[in-house]
Amino acid sequence: MTTLTRARRTLVAAAALVGAAMAAGAHAQTLDRSRRPTVPAAAPFRMPAVEMRRLSNGIPVAVVQNHQLPIVAVRAVIDAGALQEPPEKAGLAPLTIAMLTEGTTTRTADQLAEAFADLGNPVTAAGFTTITRNFDRSVELMGDLLMHPSFPEAALARNKANTAAQLRRLREQPSFLADHVFNAVLFGPAHPYARVATEQTVGGITRADLVAFHSDWLRPQNVKLVVVGDVTPDAAVRGLERVFGAWPAGGKTASFDVPAARPAAPTTIYLLDRPNSPQSTVLVGQVGPSRDTPDYYALETMNTVFGGLSGSRLNSNLRERHAFTYGANAGLQWRRVPQVSTLRGQSDIVAAKTDSAIVEWLGELRGIRGERAVTPAELAFAKDNRTASLPLRFETVTQVAQEVANLLQSAVPIDFWDSYAQRIGGLSGPDLAAVATKYLDPQQSVIVVVGDRRVIEPGLRALNLPVQVVDENGAPVAG
Amino acid sequence: MTRTARSARRALLAACLLYGGAAQAQPGGRSSSTVDIPTLPLVRYTLPNGMTALLSEDHSAPVVALTVWYHVGSKNEKPGRTGFAHLFEHMMFEGSENVATGEHRRLIQSLGGTFNGSTTEDRTNYYETLPSNQLEMGIWLEADRMATLLTRVNQERLDAEREIVKNERRLRVDNQPFGVASEVTSAAMFPASNPYSWPVIGSMTDLSAASLDDVKDFFRTYYSPNNATIAISGDIDIARTKAMLDRWFGPIPRGPAIERPRVPATTLAAEKRLVLEDSRARLPQLQISWPTVGVHSPDRFALDALSSVLTLDRTSRLRKVLVYDRQLATNVFAFDNVNEDAGYFQVFVTPRPNASLTEIENVIDSVIAAVKAGPLTPAEVQRVKNYAAVSTVTGLQFRIARAEQLASGLVFDGDPLSYRTDLTRAQAVTPAEVQRVARQYLGAGRVVLSMVPAGKLDQVSRPNLPYTNVTPPAAAAAATPARGTN
Numbered sequence: 001m002t003t004l005t006r007a008r009r010t011l012v013a014a015a016a017l018v019g020a021a022m023a024a025g026a027h028a029q030t031l032d033r034s035r036r037p038t039v040p041a042a043a044p045f046r047m048p049a050v051e052m053r054r055l056s057n058g059i060p061v062a063v064v065q066n067h068q069l070p071i072v073a074v075r076a077v078i079d080a081g082a083l084q085e086p087p088e089k090a091g092l093a094p095l096t097i098a099m100l101t102e103g104t105t106t107r108t109a110d111q112l113a114e115a116f117a118d119l120g121n122p123v124t125a126a127g128f129t130t131i132t133r134n135f136d137r138s139v140e141l142m143g144d145l146l147m148h149p150s151f152p153e154a155a156l157a158r159n160k161a162n163t164a165a166q167l168r169r170l171r172e173q174p175s176f177l178a179d180h181v182f183n184a185v186l187f188g189p190a191h192p193y194a195r196v197a198t199e200q201t202v203g204g205i206t207r208a209d210l211v212a213f214h215s216d217w218l219r220p221q222n223v224k225l226v227v228v229g230d231v232t233p234d235a236a237v238r239g240l241e242r243v244f245g246a247w248p249a250g251g252k253t254a255s256f257d258v259p260a261a262r263p264a265a266p267t268t269i270y271l272l273d274r275p276n277s278p279q280s281t282v283l284v285g286q287v288g289p290s291r292d293t294p295d296y297y298a299l300e301t302m303n304t305v306f307g308g309l310s311g312s313r314l315n316s317n318l319r320e321r322h323a324f325t326y327g328a329n330a331g332l333q334w335r336r337v338p339q340v341s342t343l344r345g346q347s348d349i350v351a352a353k354t355d356s357a358i359v360e361w362l363g364e365l366r367g368i369r370g371e372r373a374v375t376p377a378e379l380a381f382a383k384d385n386r387t388a389s390l391p392l393r394f395e396t397v398t399q400v401a402q403e404v405a406n407l408l409q410s411a412v413p414i415d416f417w418d419s420y421a422q423r424i425g426g427l428s429g430p431d432l433a434a435v436a437t438k439y440l441d442p443q444q445s446v447i448v449v450v451g452d453r454r455v456i457e458p459g460l461r462a463l464n465l466p467v468q469v470v471d472e473n474g475a476p477v478a479g
Numbered sequence: 480m481t482r483t484a485r486s487a488r489r490a491l492l493a494a495c496l497l498y499g500g501a502a503q504a505q506p507g508g509r510s511s512s513t514v515d516i517p518t519l520p521l522v523r524y525t526l527p528n529g530m531t532a533l534l535s536e537d538h539s540a541p542v543v544a545l546t547v548w549y550h551v552g553s554k555n556e557k558p559g560r561t562g563f564a565h566l567f568e569h570m571m572f573e574g575s576e577n578v579a580t581g582e583h584r585r586l587i588q589s590l591g592g593t594f595n596g597s598t599t600e601d602r603t604n605y606y607e608t609l610p611s612n613q614l615e616m617g618i619w620l621e622a623d624r625m626a627t628l629l630t631r632v633n634q635e636r637l638d639a640e641r642e643i644v645k646n647e648r649r650l651r652v653d654n655q656p657f658g659v660a661s662e663v664t665s666a667a668m669f670p671a672s673n674p675y676s677w678p679v680i681g682s683m684t685d686l687s688a689a690s691l692d693d694v695k696d697f698f699r700t701y702y703s704p705n706n707a708t709i710a711i712s713g714d715i716d717i718a719r720t721k722a723m724l725d726r727w728f729g730p731i732p733r734g735p736a737i738e739r740p741r742v743p744a745t746t747l748a749a750e751k752r753l754v755l756e757d758s759r760a761r762l763p764q765l766q767i768s769w770p771t772v773g774v775h776s777p778d779r780f781a782l783d784a785l786s787s788v789l790t791l792d793r794t795s796r797l798r799k800v801l802v803y804d805r806q807l808a809t810n811v812f813a814f815d816n817v818n819e820d821a822g823y824f825q826v827f828v829t830p831r832p833n834a835s836l837t838e839i840e841n842v843i844d845s846v847i848a849a850v851k852a853g854p855l856t857p858a859e860v861q862r863v864k865n866y867a868a869v870s871t872v873t874g875l876q877f878r879i880a881r882a883e884q885l886a887s888g889l890v891f892d893g894d895p896l897s898y899r900t901d902l903t904r905a906q907a908v909t910p911a912e913v914q915r916v917a918r919q920y921l922g923a924g925r926v927v928l929s930m931v932p933a934g935k936l937d938q939v940s941r942p943n944l945p946y947t948n949v950t951p952p953a954a955a956a957a958a959t960p961a962r963g964t965n
Contacts, residue, residue, distance in 0.1 A: 030730075031726065031727075031730050033576065033577050033619075033622070033623055033626065033627065033727075034576075034577045036577075036616070036619060037615035037616060037618075037619050037723075039612050039613050039614075039615055039616055040612045041612065042541070042610050042611075042612045042613075043541060043612070045541060045610075067539075068537075068539040068540065068876075069517065069872060069873075069875060069876060070515060070517075070872065071872060071873050071876070109793060110793065110794055113792045113793050113794050114794065114862075116792070117791075117792065117794075117862035117865055117866065118862075118865065119865065119869070120514070120865030120866050120867075120868055120869035120870075121866070121869045121870075121873075122792075129873050130869055130873065131514060131515075131869050131872050131873070134869070158803070158806055161806070161831060162802075162809040162810075162831070164832070165762065165809045165829070165830075165831050165832050166809060168761050168762055168832065169761065169762055169829070171761060172656045172759055172760055172761055172762075173655075173656075174654060274759065275758065275759075276758050276759060277654055277759070278649045278653045278654055279646070279649045279650060279653075279654045309584075309588050310584050310588070311581070311584045311585035311588045311589075316581060319643060319646075320580075320581050320639075323639045323640075323642035323643050323646070324646070325643075325646050326643060326646040326647040326649075326650045348646070348649070348650050348654065350642075350645075350646055350649060380589070381585060381588070381589045384589045384590070384591065385588045385589055385591055387591070388589075388590055388591025388592075388610055389591035389592070389593075389610075390591070391540060391541045391542050391591070391610050391611075392542055392591060392592065392593060392608055392609075392610070394540075395540050395542045395608075395876075395877065395878065396540075396876035396877055397876060398873075398876060
């Protein structure tokens with residue numbers, strides 16, 4: 001009550017003062033705010049110089065010097081993921097990686113934790129970011145995790161039980177459910193991209209599986225290292241060689257031959273019932289080309305016009321024009337060459353407007369293919385965004401480390417960014433329409449809707465598209 | 480586009496700049512050596528209209544970040560008109576006299592920049608990161624909306640933004656299992672007259688009732704230069720930047736003096752036990768919250784250390800027992816949330832399936848009782864400080880993080896460089912102080928929230944004690960089909 005009184009008093013006083021202030025402001029204001037500032041041209045941006053080295057056992061090391069702050073970031077790119085798991089042991093790869101911090105042949109998990117706390121930074125198998133002086137000690141701990149795990153049985157049992165609980169919690173999330181259904185219907189339920197760990201697959205994993213997975217895949221030929229920051233290439237390689245140079249060869253070499261996706265089918269709505277969802281989680285997408293396609297630049301730039309940013313068409317339509325959602329975006333999920341990509345948009349739509357939003361969405365797909373040609377202003381917007389944002393993309397040590405790691409992870413040439421601005425600069429409106437027509441097909445898309453069936457199904461049925469009700473794994477259910 | 484308080488706080492915690500902590504790392508506990516904490520260069524001055532400018536020059540990347548802080552948040556709202564500060568944040572992106580609706584985001588993105596805004600209980604900020612040659616465009620955009628926003632605010636845009644905010648709430652709160660946990664906790668912890676009792680995103684009923692005049696009054700009262708701070712960090716020239724600020728912000732007239740709400744300190748006389756059901760949840764959760772202190776209390780440093788002593792890593796006291804020894808939980812997280820005038824200490828547990836919430840609560844109580852009985856070892860307090868020192872350095876990487884740090888330091892501590900003094904004060908925390916704040920704040924007056932799948936009231940912690948079921952009507956309706964079919 002007192003708060004209310006005080007607030008009212010403030011408002012009355014404010015109103016009186018504002019009247020006076022605005023009169024004064026009008027008098028003083030000779031500045032023409034409609035004349036936008038003219039800004040100086042940007043200095044040419046030099047991409048961070050990546051120096052490629054190799055350890056004595058062949059492990060490639062990418063080093064970028066950056067002395068902005070006394071810090072260093074190290075990343076390991078390891079080809080030991082879901083594609084290397086036996087299908088019936090889904091979850092083995094992340095479980096193995098998690099178990100690396102549960103103890104090594106010379107340190108217990110608690111001793112590792114003590115060592116991290118002494119430094120003041122955690123170290124994982126994927127790397128670390130720390131102050132320069134902690135570099136050598138952190139590399140040594142990282143090497144110990146990667147090369148000498150002890151995989152204690154008790155820790156495995158605990159990790160398995162925790163993983164099972166987390167898997168159950170994940171299914172509380174509409175975004176996880178939509179993602180899983182989407183991959184199952186797009187690629188086929190048995191496809192590696194549709195595979196997820198379950199309580200059953202994780203339950204069947206043994207210590208012997210971990211030992212074998214580690215012995216097979218965590219090997220020099222499947223590992224690349226990235227060092228960025230306040231360190232010279234010589235010092236970086238010296239520090240890494242001392243630890244990782246002793247990593248013995250052996251095991252297997254990761255391959256990336258993946259079964260073909262399901263053939264594209266007429267656009268269908270796959271509906272997963274999630275009762276009492278005030279919003280529907282909607283995904284619309286299809287299979288795209290490999291990361292090394294010559295269409296890469298046009299596709300990414302087309303997507304910037306279509307759905308990549310909040311200023312893109314999809315968000316402008318669904319959020320700004322129709323207020324159906326808090327946000328909508330679309331993007332390309334690239335995978336390591338030569339695997340296919342996924343072109344996908346996502347949005348959480350207020351339940352009652354789910355069908356209307358899908359109509360608008362499909363309209364935007366037809367639009368970008370040519371019904372609404374990319375305007376010169378849109379083309380400039382997308383190209384300028386992609387090229388002018390390069391300084392922001394490489395602003396910090398951790399960003400540079402991530403960008404370099406992404407190139408290595410995707411098997412893209414390390415000089416990729418050097419010609420990037422030029423490649424983007426050469427694109428035309430018809431180039432964008434051409435890739436939209438080639439890769440985005442509103443007649444052959446997968447639409448996944450996770451929402452309250454009671455509320456949204458009648459509207460979806462009225463759209464004249466096939467509606468298939470599915471279960472949590474994307475399998476058809478009756479009704 | 481926007482973030483409300485909780486997620487903003489999480490983001491800041493992730494950036495580690497609010498970590499508090501010490502500049503002293505002790506490798507191996509063997510020898511002590513000081514971590515070199517960079518001091519951000521700083522030029523600080525006040526424009527004649529009362530706006531504070533904080534400029535930090537660094538040419539190591541061709542990037543600049545600016546943030547404008549308005550010292551207004553949901554705390555400045557009144558009951559019946561909640562959600563205003565955040566709704567207003569949305570309106571600030573909908574154009575001003577010289578910026579068309581939707582143009583702000585498209586312009587920044589075409590310049591290669593990023594932008595956003597966020598609202599907490601205490602303040603609202605608007606920020607951009609840009610290639611450094613575009614600094615003046617960022618300044619022009621921020622000045623245009625401070626100077627002329629009301630020329631474009633109209634009923635149609637207000638109605639649309641209201642719907643978007645309702646969608647934001649559906650996304651973050653209503654469609655998440657137990658998404659209302661933090662707001663039922665705040666409502667239980669603070670009396671209804673206390674502005675920290677309502678959520679930043681506000682009541683949707685209040686939002687629907689907001690009129691165009693309410694919005695305009697809010698702007699005139701709080702969006703004045705004398706209630707604003709601009710921090711600019713990165714590749715700038717100080718003299719040229721000052722000239723830009725003079726040109727675009729200088730003519731904006733001073734607004735009324737602002738009366739800050741006086742928020743009394745809060746304690747709870749007794750324990751409040753709450754229960755939340757959710758039909759979409761598959762496993763229960765447990766959350767315990769104690770009222771603590773605001774940013775001006777020196778006790779926040781010891782409370783922060785206490786949270787780390789409990790759950791920082793696998794050797795921390797509570798994590799060790801719950802996750803590793805007894806294996807009752809997959810995870811546990813303790814933190815001290817510090818607002819300008821109040822705070823709360825919270826322990827949040829994600830249990831294992833079939834673990835009893837009662838047993839978990841018993842463990843929490845016994846671990847906290849042991850901390851109170853003491854003594855704590857110097858080592859378990861020191862490790863917290865080592866992490867804080869390193870993360871403070873790595874947390875200075877982004878120019879926007881530096882700008883936010885400077886603005887926050889000024890607005891809340893009166894010192895833009897308070898991250899350094901905060902580190903020093905955190906470093907001085909002793910085991911005895913950690914023990915004292917545990918005794919002082921983690922007492923009987925607290926809010927215990929059991930979150931269970933709909934209908935599973937047998938899973939509530941200590942079910943024989945009286946509790947209030949705070950399940951919102953929508954989620955209660957959620958339980959209906961389950962009752963009907965089983």
